[in-house]
Amino acid sequence: MTRGDAMALSGEAPAGDLNAGDLTVRSARSDGRNRRAAETRRRILAAAKEMIAETSTAPTVVAVAKRADVSVRSVFQHFGDVESLFVTTVDSIGQDLVIPPPTSQGLSLEFRIATAVENLARLFDKIIPLRVAAGQFAHHPALIERSNGLRLEVRRRVAELFAPEFAPLSEEAREELADAIGGALSLEAWVVLRRRDGLSFDRAAAAWRRTLAALLAHRADAAAAA
Template sequence: MAPEADGRRRRGQNNRARIVTAMLEIIRTGDMSPSAEQVAARADVGLRTVFRHFKDMDSLYSEMSVAIADELRAVVGTPFQSVDWKDRVLELVDRRAFAFEKIAPFKHASEAYRHRSRFLSEDSSNLVLALRQILVRELRPPLTDDPLKVEALDLLLSFEAWSRLRREQGLSIEAAAGVLRAAVRRILDEA
């Protein structure tokens, strides 16, 4: 490949990365639905450059979802410290609190846009399924024999439960995690 073409390719990759970073930074500051113009200005590129790399805002949101998935994979991939299955389930509370807090701005932004995006809708469903699979993998009988308790734990360890405690109920990170730990512990102690 000619050096000139190689330079164009590298510039294109840099622009794409700057656009995604700009989108994430805008959302992190609280703007849940930034326009392409805002993203272009923040990335210091032209509006045409944004749409050269992303055919529409949906494709930019899909790239943002990849960043969210990377954040979650880092947390999920960490080995559990506990040997006992009940303690591992309690560990999930703290892991998810950490992960959910990191991805909350991006998750809220994608939720605001999800009704217009088949990709984001599927991505949300995939996240719910993946989180459920992690939980179910750690559970043991007799708890697994009680579908109501499994469903209650799945709800308690969901992003939606975390979001409600933090946003609507206004709890601190520590207080929200404490509420979830107490509720999860009660269900585990009944098993």
């Protein structure tokens, strides 16, 4: 088969024979495919986030496809498997969350406690459906990594906000106090108060304010006695 015959059968012109118009058409087609793919991906993620918010369960690929009005095959083409879809949804929800700026250390302890609890509780209230839905993927490495990252960020912010209260303590006492606050004001603890115990947001937040105040006061008294 000669080169000319091969090109005739393929229906394509050699690269050297392409003109500006051909390149423009190909570029437009490529851009169109990319836009459609991006829109499909956006609809899949939006459907998954909506279903998690409504049901606090990890949606199936079939359910997400139906909600997004796409084929099951499209979901697998974009995410590979249900675990990848869930992890990507977690990251997408995380990008939507806004962590409030830190409160000044110069304000009263009572105000700092109230502000810290309010901000953390508001953040965790948005995450609860996702945390509950993640139960079946609890041991997924990517989710463990993100959970640890959130825990360390909360610990860092607490130590920063209450630096005046941490300062008089020994290094060991500071670590113990940070551990105690981290355990008492964790996402898991908030899930217990809101979902298991059925407390309203205000009652759960009040319990956290008392807990945080008691932990800080206990350590302050211990430091003074020492």
